[in-house]
Amino acid sequence: MTQTIRRYAQAGAIWALAFMGGGVSAQTVEIEYWQYFFDARVEAMEQLIESFEANNPDITVTMTHFPYADYRTKVAAAIPAGEGPDVVQLFYGWLNDYIEADLIQPLPEETFPAAAIDDAFFPMVQAMKVEGQYYALPTAVRSLALFYNERLFEEAGIEAPPTTLDELVEVAKATTKTDNAGNITQVGITTGMTAQDHHWFREVLVRQFGGDPYQDDYRTVNYNDEAGLKALEFYAGLEKEHGVTASSFMDEPQAAFKAGRAAMHIDGSFRIGSLADQRGLNWGVAELPAGPDGTQANYSSYWVNAITTKADGERYDAAVRFMEYLTSDEAMQVWLDVVGELPAKPSVGMTEENANNEVFGPFIRGLEYARTTKFANESAQRQVLVDMLARTDLEGQPLKESLAVAAEEEQAILDEYYAQ
Amino acid sequence: MTGYRNLTIRQKQIVWAWTFLAVPVVFYVVIRFYPTGTAILISFQDWNLLGSRSWSGLENYRTLVADPVFWKVFKNTFLYLLIGTPVSLVLAFVIAYHLDKLRFAHGFLRMLYFLPFMTSAVAMAWVWRWFYQGVPIGLFNNMLASMGIAQVEFLNSTTNALPAVLAPAVWAGLGFQIIIFMAGLRAIPTSYYEAAKIDGVGWWTVLTQITIPLLRPTIVFIVVFSSIGFLRIFDHVFNMTTNNPGGPLNATKPLVLMIYETAFTNYDMGYAAAQTVVLFVILLIVSLIQLRLLRST
Incomplete structure (x- = not known):
C-alpha cells in the first residue's frame, strides 16, 4: 500500500518536474554564503556563484555580505539560532574560536581527504587541519614581497632589486635622502611594526638569522635567543645604525611608498590593487631578500571558507559541492584575476604564466616557503612587537631586554588563550 | 472604559501623564537600563562573543586591578x-x-x-x-x-x-x-x-x-x-x-x-x-x- 503511494508520488514529482521545464524546480536547494564586504571579493564571488549555479542547476547560492566590523558578531548570533550561512568565510586565525564555539563542522573526509589536500595545497594551508581533519580551506592566499620604486632605483643607479639582506641595506643607503638639517626626506626602506613588519620579523627575519620563532605548534614563544636578538638588531639597525628609515615616516609605510618617498617597501599581495591605481608611480616586485646563509622565508595569511553547523541534510550536500567548487583550480584563477589574491594551490599558482607574472610571480614563488603564524590574538601579538620596538626607540631600553619582555608578554597571551 | 470615567480629574491627569511618559520610559528601559544591567551582568562572566557565557565571579575585576x-x-x-x-x-x-x-x-x-x-x-x-x-x-x-x-x-x-x-x-x-x-x-x-x-x-x-x-x-x-x-x-x-x-x-x-x-x-x-x-x-x-x-x- 505504502509502496504504491510512494510510486505514485514519485511519478507525480517527475511529472511535475517535467511540466515545470526541469530547470528551477521545487527540488532546488538554497544555501547561503556569507562574507565581509570588499568590492572585488563580492564581485569575484558573484562570478563564482554564477558559474557554480550553471553547472549545478539544483542548487541556488545566496550571498550576503556585511561590513567587516559587524562580521563576527553577526555570524556568532546567526548560526546558533539556526539562521545565517551554510558556507561561511572566516579569517584563518579565527579557526579555533569557530570550532570551539561549534559554529563550523569538519569537511567530509570522502570529498576532502586530508592526505590529498596536504599534497594539493601550498604547505601553510595545513594550519587549517585540526587533529587530522580539515575544517576550512582557502580559495586564495596572501604573502609578502618587496615592492620597489623603479624611478628611485634608476636615479640612484641601481639595476636590480636586492636579493639578500646585506644588499638590501646597501640599496637602502643609496636611495635615502636627507635635507641640510639631517632630516630624512626620502627613506631607502619603509619600516613600521604596525604594518606588515611584525610578520617580516616573526616568520622571516628570525628564521633567516637561524632561529625558530615558535615551538610546540605556535604555543611557545622561542625568539628570545641569539637569533632573535640578531634579527632585532638588524631590524632596529636599519634606523639606528644605517639611518635608512624612520619608523613613523609619513605616518604609514604604504603612504610613503605610494607618494614616491620610499625606495623599498615590504607589504602583502593585497597592496597590489591600490598601488596599481597610483598614477605616476613605477614600481616592481621582488621576492623577500634572503638571509645571511641564503635562507628564504615568507609569511602567508588567508581567508578560508567552511561549512557551518547550521547546514544539514540536502543543504549540507549542496554546501559540500559548493566548497568543492570554491577550492577548484577554476575558482582560484577567477579569484586571482578579479581580486588579485594568490591561488592556494601550486597547480594554479605555479603555472608558467602565474609564477612568472611580473607582479604576482614573486608573491606566488614566496608561497613555496611561506609559513602561517597560528595567532591566538593577532592584534595583541602585533602590539607586543610594536611595543618592543617603541621601548627601545622612545625609552632607550636595550634591545636584549626589550626582546625578553616582548617574548614574556606574548607567551602570556598564548598561555591565557590555550588555558581555556 | 467605565473605570476611566469614574476617575477624578486629578487621577485622569495622572493617567494621561503616564501615557505620554510611557514612550520615554519604555525607551529608557529598553535602550538604556536593560543594556546597562546586562553589561554589569557580563562583567561577572567570561564571554568571547562566540560560544556561551560562563560565570567567572570577580575574576574580571581581579584582572583589572x-x-x-x-x-x-x-x-x-x-x-x-x-x-x-x-x-x-x-x-x-x-x-x-x-x-x-x-x-x-x-x-x-x-x-x-x-x-x-x-x-x-x-x-x-x-x-x-x-x-x-x-x-x-x-x-x-x-x-x-x-x-x-x-x-x-x-x-x-x-x-x-x-x-x-x-x-x-x-x-x-x-x-x-x-x-x-x-x-x-x-x-x-x-x-x-x-x-x-x-x-x-x-x-x-x-x-x-x-x-x-x-x-x-x-x-x-x-x-x-x-x-x-x-x-x-x-x-x-x-x-x-x-x-x-x-x-x-x-x-x-x-x-x-x-x-x-x-x-x-x-x-x-x-x-x-x-x-x-x-x-x-x-x-x-x-x-x-x-x-x-x-x-x-
Missing part, C-alpha cells in the same frame, strides 16, 4: 580631564570675554569659533594628525625645519603625544563653551556694571567681583559638561593613533579606547564589561560631586 595597562589608562583618562577641562575653560572664557566687548565682525568671528564644534571629529583628527607628522609632510615640523629648528616628535613620543592629541579635542569643544559663556555674560544685568562705573572701580575688580561670581552657574555647567566629555574621549585619540591605538606604549590610551579594544579586537567581553562598570562608576561620582556644587549656588 592587577593590569598595569589599566592603571596607565586610568591615569591618562584623568590627565585628559585635569588638563583639558581647565585649559578649555580659561581659553573659552578669555575669548568669550573679549568677543563680547567686540562690535566689529562680531557675528563672523563667533561663527569662526563655533565652526570646529560642528566639524566631524574624525575629519578633524586626521587633519591634525597630518599637522603633527615629521618632515617632509607635517605642517608644524616643516615650519620648524624651515626656521632651522630641530623637529619635534608630537605623536611618536611618550610625553608629547597626550597633549598633542588633547589639543584638537580642546579646540573642537571651544566653540560650544564660548557660546555658553557669551550667553552667561549677556545674562548679567547691566545695572551692576553701571553701578561699578559710577563708583569708579577698575576692570579687574569688575571682573573678579561682578562678572565671575555671577557666571558661576555657567562655569559649573561647562565644567560638568566638558569633564564628562574628556572622561569619555575616544574619537580623537583613536583616529590620531589608528596604527597603534592609544600608543605609543599606551601613552595616549583613554579608558574608553581600552574598553573598545578589549571588546572588539580581543573579544574579551567580560573584561570589557568590567572596565565599563568602572567607567560608569567614575562618571557617576564625578557627576554627583559636580551636581552638588551646582546645587550649593
Whole structure:
C-alpha cells in the first residue's frame, strides 16, 4: 500500500518536474554564503556563484555580505539560532574560536581527504587541519614581497632589486635622502611594526638569522635567543645604525611608498590593487631578500571558507559541492584575476604564466616557503612587537631586554588563550 | 472604559501623564537600563562573543586591578580631564570675554569659533594628525625645519603625544563653551556694571567681583559638561593613533579606547564589561560631586 503511494508520488514529482521545464524546480536547494564586504571579493564571488549555479542547476547560492566590523558578531548570533550561512568565510586565525564555539563542522573526509589536500595545497594551508581533519580551506592566499620604486632605483643607479639582506641595506643607503638639517626626506626602506613588519620579523627575519620563532605548534614563544636578538638588531639597525628609515615616516609605510618617498617597501599581495591605481608611480616586485646563509622565508595569511553547523541534510550536500567548487583550480584563477589574491594551490599558482607574472610571480614563488603564524590574538601579538620596538626607540631600553619582555608578554597571551 | 470615567480629574491627569511618559520610559528601559544591567551582568562572566557565557565571579575585576595597562589608562583618562577641562575653560572664557566687548565682525568671528564644534571629529583628527607628522609632510615640523629648528616628535613620543592629541579635542569643544559663556555674560544685568562705573572701580575688580561670581552657574555647567566629555574621549585619540591605538606604549590610551579594544579586537567581553562598570562608576561620582556644587549656588 505504502509502496504504491510512494510510486505514485514519485511519478507525480517527475511529472511535475517535467511540466515545470526541469530547470528551477521545487527540488532546488538554497544555501547561503556569507562574507565581509570588499568590492572585488563580492564581485569575484558573484562570478563564482554564477558559474557554480550553471553547472549545478539544483542548487541556488545566496550571498550576503556585511561590513567587516559587524562580521563576527553577526555570524556568532546567526548560526546558533539556526539562521545565517551554510558556507561561511572566516579569517584563518579565527579557526579555533569557530570550532570551539561549534559554529563550523569538519569537511567530509570522502570529498576532502586530508592526505590529498596536504599534497594539493601550498604547505601553510595545513594550519587549517585540526587533529587530522580539515575544517576550512582557502580559495586564495596572501604573502609578502618587496615592492620597489623603479624611478628611485634608476636615479640612484641601481639595476636590480636586492636579493639578500646585506644588499638590501646597501640599496637602502643609496636611495635615502636627507635635507641640510639631517632630516630624512626620502627613506631607502619603509619600516613600521604596525604594518606588515611584525610578520617580516616573526616568520622571516628570525628564521633567516637561524632561529625558530615558535615551538610546540605556535604555543611557545622561542625568539628570545641569539637569533632573535640578531634579527632585532638588524631590524632596529636599519634606523639606528644605517639611518635608512624612520619608523613613523609619513605616518604609514604604504603612504610613503605610494607618494614616491620610499625606495623599498615590504607589504602583502593585497597592496597590489591600490598601488596599481597610483598614477605616476613605477614600481616592481621582488621576492623577500634572503638571509645571511641564503635562507628564504615568507609569511602567508588567508581567508578560508567552511561549512557551518547550521547546514544539514540536502543543504549540507549542496554546501559540500559548493566548497568543492570554491577550492577548484577554476575558482582560484577567477579569484586571482578579479581580486588579485594568490591561488592556494601550486597547480594554479605555479603555472608558467602565474609564477612568472611580473607582479604576482614573486608573491606566488614566496608561497613555496611561506609559513602561517597560528595567532591566538593577532592584534595583541602585533602590539607586543610594536611595543618592543617603541621601548627601545622612545625609552632607550636595550634591545636584549626589550626582546625578553616582548617574548614574556606574548607567551602570556598564548598561555591565557590555550588555558581555556 | 467605565473605570476611566469614574476617575477624578486629578487621577485622569495622572493617567494621561503616564501615557505620554510611557514612550520615554519604555525607551529608557529598553535602550538604556536593560543594556546597562546586562553589561554589569557580563562583567561577572567570561564571554568571547562566540560560544556561551560562563560565570567567572570577580575574576574580571581581579584582572583589572592587577593590569598595569589599566592603571596607565586610568591615569591618562584623568590627565585628559585635569588638563583639558581647565585649559578649555580659561581659553573659552578669555575669548568669550573679549568677543563680547567686540562690535566689529562680531557675528563672523563667533561663527569662526563655533565652526570646529560642528566639524566631524574624525575629519578633524586626521587633519591634525597630518599637522603633527615629521618632515617632509607635517605642517608644524616643516615650519620648524624651515626656521632651522630641530623637529619635534608630537605623536611618536611618550610625553608629547597626550597633549598633542588633547589639543584638537580642546579646540573642537571651544566653540560650544564660548557660546555658553557669551550667553552667561549677556545674562548679567547691566545695572551692576553701571553701578561699578559710577563708583569708579577698575576692570579687574569688575571682573573678579561682578562678572565671575555671577557666571558661576555657567562655569559649573561647562565644567560638568566638558569633564564628562574628556572622561569619555575616544574619537580623537583613536583616529590620531589608528596604527597603534592609544600608543605609543599606551601613552595616549583613554579608558574608553581600552574598553573598545578589549571588546572588539580581543573579544574579551567580560573584561570589557568590567572596565565599563568602572567607567560608569567614575562618571557617576564625578557627576554627583559636580551636581552638588551646582546645587550649593
